[in-house]
Amino acid sequence: MHIQQYLKEIGRGKDGARALSRAQACELLGWILDGQALPLQVGAFCLAMRIKGETAQEMAGFMDAVHARLPLTASAATPVIILPSYNGARRLPVLTPLLALSLVRQGLPVLLHGCTTESTRITAAQVLEHMGYPTALAVQTPQPGQLLHLHTRSLLPGLADLLDARAAIGLRNPAHSLVKHLNPLAASGTQSLVVGCYTHPEYRLSMEQTHAEAGSHALLLRGMEGEPVADPRRQPALRGIIQGRKVLELQAETGAVPVTPELPNGLDVAATATWTREVLQGQRPVPAPIATQVQAICDLHRQLAALPAPQGAQA
Incomplete structure (x- = not known):
C-alpha cells in the first residue's frame, strides 16, 4: 500500500x-524514518495514532522498522543492560x-540511550557528562563493567526527528512509547535486557504485550517520573520478562x-552528580528501592547469560 x-486505515477516528x-506497521514507519513521508503526512500519522492508540503488533512492527535501520555492531559475549532515558x-532529580x-560496578555492560523533547529538563546524559562519562558519537557494544551512553540522534536521526515532532504538534506520538522498548544492539544479535518503565499501571x-509479540527480554517497573529507575521513596513492583513469554514476579510493590532517603539538593546537574558520587563512594546509603532494582537486574542477567546464544538478531 x-x-x-x-x-x-489508521485515521478514521x-x-x-x-x-x-506487524508487517504493515514496519513498512509505514520505515518510510517515515527514511524521510519518504511529507511533513503533513508525518503529522497525520502522529495524530491518527494518538487518537487510535497502538496495538502490540503495531509496536512490534515499529520496532522492526527501527531495528532494521540500526548500525551493525559486534555481538557481545554477555547480555547487555539497556536503559532508555527520555x-x-x-x-525530582x-x-x-x-x-x-551501580550496574557497571556489578561488572555488567550497560548501554543508555536517550534525549528529551523538553529543554527545561535535566537529562541523565548531562549528569553523566558532568561525572566524566562523555556521550558516545556512535553505537558500540559495551564491554562488561563499561557504560556507554548516546543521544538518539546518533542512533537513528529519523527517530530523533519523530520525537522532535512533539514540539510542533504538542502531543506524544508512537516514537515516545517505542524508544522505551528500543534495543540499539538488536542488529548484532546480542542478548539484551531492556529496563522499561511506565508512568500509569495500565501501560x-x-x-x-509488546515484549511478548517481539519475543524480547525486559525488566518492567513504574519508574521515577518516566525514567527507568525506581523511585527511592517507595518500592515498585518489578516484573521480569524472558523471551517475551516467561514473566517473573521479582518484587512486589510494598x-x-x-x-525517606535524602535526595540531591535541587534538580541541577552539579547537585545530582555530587549526590550520585557520594552514594557510589559509600558516603550516603544506596536507596533501598534502587538497591533492590540492581539486584533484580543482576538476577535476570544471570538467567539470560545461561540461555543458548541467539541464532539471529533479537527484537
Whole structure:
C-alpha cells in the first residue's frame, strides 16, 4: 500500500480506525524514518495514532522498522543492560545515572540511550557528562563493567526527528512509547535486557504485550517520573520478562520505604552528580528501592547469560 492508504486505515477516528499488521506497521514507519513521508503526512500519522492508540503488533512492527535501520555492531559475549532515558528531571532529580553506574560496578555492560523533547529538563546524559562519562558519537557494544551512553540522534536521526515532532504538534506520538522498548544492539544479535518503565499501571499490560509479540527480554517497573529507575521513596513492583513469554514476579510493590532517603539538593546537574558520587563512594546509603532494582537486574542477567546464544538478531 501507499502511505495515503495506511493513513486512511489508521485515521478514521477512535471507533472507525483499523489496526495495522506487524508487517504493515514496519513498512509505514520505515518510510517515515527514511524521510519518504511529507511533513503533513508525518503529522497525520502522529495524530491518527494518538487518537487510535497502538496495538502490540503495531509496536512490534515499529520496532522492526527501527531495528532494521540500526548500525551493525559486534555481538557481545554477555547480555547487555539497556536503559532508555527520555524523561529527565521534572520535579525530582534524575537518578538514572546512579542505576547505570551501580550496574557497571556489578561488572555488567550497560548501554543508555536517550534525549528529551523538553529543554527545561535535566537529562541523565548531562549528569553523566558532568561525572566524566562523555556521550558516545556512535553505537558500540559495551564491554562488561563499561557504560556507554548516546543521544538518539546518533542512533537513528529519523527517530530523533519523530520525537522532535512533539514540539510542533504538542502531543506524544508512537516514537515516545517505542524508544522505551528500543534495543540499539538488536542488529548484532546480542542478548539484551531492556529496563522499561511506565508512568500509569495500565501501560504495564501494553508493554508486556509488546515484549511478548517481539519475543524480547525486559525488566518492567513504574519508574521515577518516566525514567527507568525506581523511585527511592517507595518500592515498585518489578516484573521480569524472558523471551517475551516467561514473566517473573521479582518484587512486589510494598509502598513507601520506612525511612525517606535524602535526595540531591535541587534538580541541577552539579547537585545530582555530587549526590550520585557520594552514594557510589559509600558516603550516603544506596536507596533501598534502587538497591533492590540492581539486584533484580543482576538476577535476570544471570538467567539470560545461561540461555543458548541467539541464532539471529533479537527484537
